[in-house]
Amino acid sequence: MKKNVIVGQSGGPTAVINASLYGVVSEALAKEADFEKVYGMVNGIEGFLNGQVMDMKPLEKSGELTLIRTTPGSYLGSCRYKLPEDLEDQVYPELFEKFAEYGIGYFFYIGGNDSMDTVSKLSRYAEKTGSDIRFIGIPKTIDNDLVHTDHTPGFGSAAKYVASTVREIAVDASVYDNKKSVTIVEIMGRHAGWLTAASVLARKFEGDNPALIYLPETAFDTEKFLSDVRAALEKTANLVVCISEGINDGKGTFICELASDVGVDTFGHKMLTGSGKYLENLVKDRLGVKVRSIELNVCQRCSSAMLSDTDLSEAAASGAYGVKCALAGETGKMIAFRRGSGEAYRIDYVTEDVNLICNEEKTVPAEWITGNGSDIGKEFIEYALPLIRGKVEVPKKDGLPLFAYRR
């Protein structure tokens, strides 16, 4: 008897997590000889536990599946549910009973670190209990922090958003070039600075903005920062500085935590300040120059206008490749990206042991960070440029992007 497929999405959304979903579902639906039904779990493993399951087949007929491919965010909904470390916990038999109930033979989970942790635990439980369900992880994260893979789907489009937006912010900041100013742009990334590093791509010429870039990988010193800003203002009247939200002093204290002695709001809550806001106040206080901070909003992870075709195509291809690997008998694996060593950019899809990936974190190599911790070197530029290339035509109506959504 043919088994069924189930696929879910987990963790924060990206611009291409739905492209991976498209890849899994369209590949599975195309293999009618191998699979019976293709299910989606709504709100990940948490929703599945509550019986939130949908049949994906009708989406193909209605054309919705094609629209899903270019829709940002998680079509199936997401969750932040961590399975217990203890494989003896009662949630495991409960889950596997539900798998049996739906005739599941193949389980695909699209996500980052935590999602790979889910795949790891389920595959280990399966091995322990002799279940033949195959568990495959499909990578996703704008943070680009998964190990054993050249990069992760979602990063390329987010990097393109950051580079393009910082270029536009710099243009905007430069219009009053008869007056000095500092613009601080805070970019997502708590522990890994990949996305902030992508702001280097915003430069139109050597010496252009952003003139200073700070990642969490380097210990951040506020006095050095002030002297960097002072020096940079000599060359650039309207300075743009990019920082990761996670910049820290190298001893475990985030820069945003330095603002801990601030007041309370009208309602008696402690005012929370981001790293950008803290540095804005610091520059205002110490350098007395016009300064503002900008927090790139959630669109850095969900902009359809900034989709990279490379990113989107790879996301879909890794989903489809996951289905092939599961059919070939693999389990407990994550689909990883291996970059060819030739001149031209080429990616091969491979599988890696998911147990070696979950709960690990890949940061930007120290030697790619230059300028005494305030700049990004050409190695990163060569690494990142191919990932942001290519334009995606998103279906539009009335000048606005059309998105798929669950009814």
Added chain:
Amino acid sequence: MKKNVIVGQSGGPTAVINASLYGVVSEALAKEADFEKVYGMVNGIEGFLNGQVMDMKPLEKSGELTLIRTTPGSYLGSCRYKLPEDLEDQVYPELFEKFAEYGIGYFFYIGGNDSMDTVSKLSRYAEKTGSDIRFIGIPKTIDNDLVHTDHTPGFGSAAKYVASTVREIAVDASVYDNKKSVTIVEIMGRHAGWLTAASVLARKFEGDNPALIYLPETAFDTEKFLSDVRAALEKTANLVVCISEGINDGKGTFICELASDVGVDTFGHKMLTGSGKYLENLVKDRLGVKVRSIELNVCQRCSSAMLSDTDLSEAAASGAYGVKCALAGETGKMIAFRRGSGEAYRIDYVTEDVNLICNEEKTVPAEWITGNGSDIGKEFIEYALPLIRGKVEVPKKDGLPLFAYRR
């Protein structure tokens, strides 16, 4: 002897203020029989006073002028310089001596209210002193608040950015739809809510997010707001609310000023809070629901990815039309947009007395605001939809937009 043309940009940048510059310059350069030289003033009238003038002709040969057309921000730089009310002030003869020095016969100023004030004063001074220099204003403002014109260049692209971005924020906010949440989006607009109203276009279906929209035109009541949010959360688990930065109590107090009793930052400065942040704290305190606020960054006025072709084309056309009107002898006028009454969208360019435009403000009509001040009616949608239509192909390299810049 043929006279020369000078053109400047003033006030905040927009995505299409350079398209207007392109319109003026390319039209003037095409009329070699009528004009000798075409100058740009760098940093507006303030820069001109300091002798910052550039010859625009070489930009045509180098191809830079074509690139200027799709470059956001002010290519020539901007200023916020207000000419004195007193036409007896010594700055006026000083300016007109400089005009004579450069052989200026035609003066074009691209900007909003304040820039039209400059055109008004210069043309009145010219009339008073018998100068034959012709002064023409080319409209520009994302705020869409100029009177005697259907709309202003810059608004369409900004509205497209707001609608598209809010649609993406809503998609992003919806992924954890098993948990209630409120996302408050703060949009530019101190006194006029046109841009915030454009967030209504983000809805994919009736009843979709943003479920609540508040403009500065309606007195904002925090208790009514809380009860609106409470009611909306019953229907929509992940609520998106859009507000203008300028929402106020109708008696002159901005909502962001209500947070005046907050503490000081680490450096002893009073913490400044936006309206969105204030309401975020209010919702957290009173409703105890998960809530965040997002301030759309400066890209709402300078996104090249969200250029509306209608907006861009009209910006360029109004610049070119300004040149034709000046040649025909007009002065002290602003180029205005008149919408045809037919079924299909059509704009005619006309001239209006600049003295009637400067220092006036057009707000969203009360009857276009519905839902007891928390929604936008179909009149606005019909008004705004044509303005955001059409895609602009921005030249790209390595996946990023190419912009013109002064060397």
